[in-house]
Amino acid sequence: GALVYQYPRRTICKSGTSMRMECQAVGFQATSVAWYRQSPQKTFELIALSTVNSAIKYEQNFTQEKFPISHPNLSFSSMTVLNAYLEDRGLYLCGATGTVNSDYTFGSGTRLLVI
Amino acid sequence: SQWGEENLQALSIQEGEDVTMNCSYKTYTTVVHWYRQDSGRGPALIILIRSNEREKRSGRLRATLDTSSQSSSLSITAAQCEDTAVYFCATPTSGGNYKPTFGKGTSLVVHP
Structure with missing residues (x-):
């Protein structure tokens, strides 16, 4: 089946520093990868589509x-949060699909805490 | 916003009860996806319904879509504790390649 692994699951960074999160597709080719941020109130914000x-x-x-994304091949994508501040806290989710205009499979997310 | 301005809704029911969750959308769509998100996980697609289907069933799930009122519902029959999750409806974002636009979600807790 189609799976998406996302890591790290959780990260803490100091205010003003940067952190990188990665997304690995297994069992299908990730033609498109969408990155989202989910707030504590569960609201989704779409960041970008690659x-x-x-x-x-x-x-x-x-x-x-602020959020540079790399999508170098059909199984991997990464996103960096540069100069993270308190307002960047949240759960960052990547979703991938193998077919344009088809359903997305999501990773478990990277929870970013900024201190 | 694609969605009505409702906040995250919270529903609490007993095991065995039926429950229905609703969402409304503002712009035209031909398909509505319903996802569930378990604690600590990403959203997972559980059922989708297209504009020519009015109703779609999958096991204990039933989705409806009313394009005239721009609303969709998800019903769970005889809810079980493992149905506890946050449920979202989503529609394809208009323009460009498809990516889901999520509604505000309903937090469902099923008590034993």
Whole structure:
């Protein structure tokens, strides 16, 4: 079956530092990877959508300068949170799909705490 | 926003009861996905319903879609403790490649 592994599961970083999270697709080719942030109130915010052989598209309020994403092949994607501050806290989720306009499989998320 | 401005809803029921969760959306869609998210996990797709289906069943799950009122519902029959989770509806974001846009979610707790 299609699985997405996301790591680390949890990370704590000091305010102003950066952290990188990774997403690994197993059992299918991750043609598109969508990165989300989920608030403590469970609200989802889409950060960006990365599709192989296309430019990464960031949503309003999210930029490449703050959340650079790498999607070098069909099984892996990473996202970095640069200069993390308190407002960047949350659960970061990656979802991947092998077919454009098809269902996404999500990882378990990386919980970011900033101190 | 694609969704109504409802906050995360919380439902608490006893095992064996039936429960229905609702969501409404603002823009046109031909499909609604329902996900469940267990504690410490990412969302997992449990059922999807298309605009030509009005009703879709999968085991104890039943989804409905009313395009005229732009609303969808998810019902669980004879809820069990393992149904405890947060449930989200989601629609494809308009424009460009598909990626799900999630509603605010319903937290369901099923007590033994």
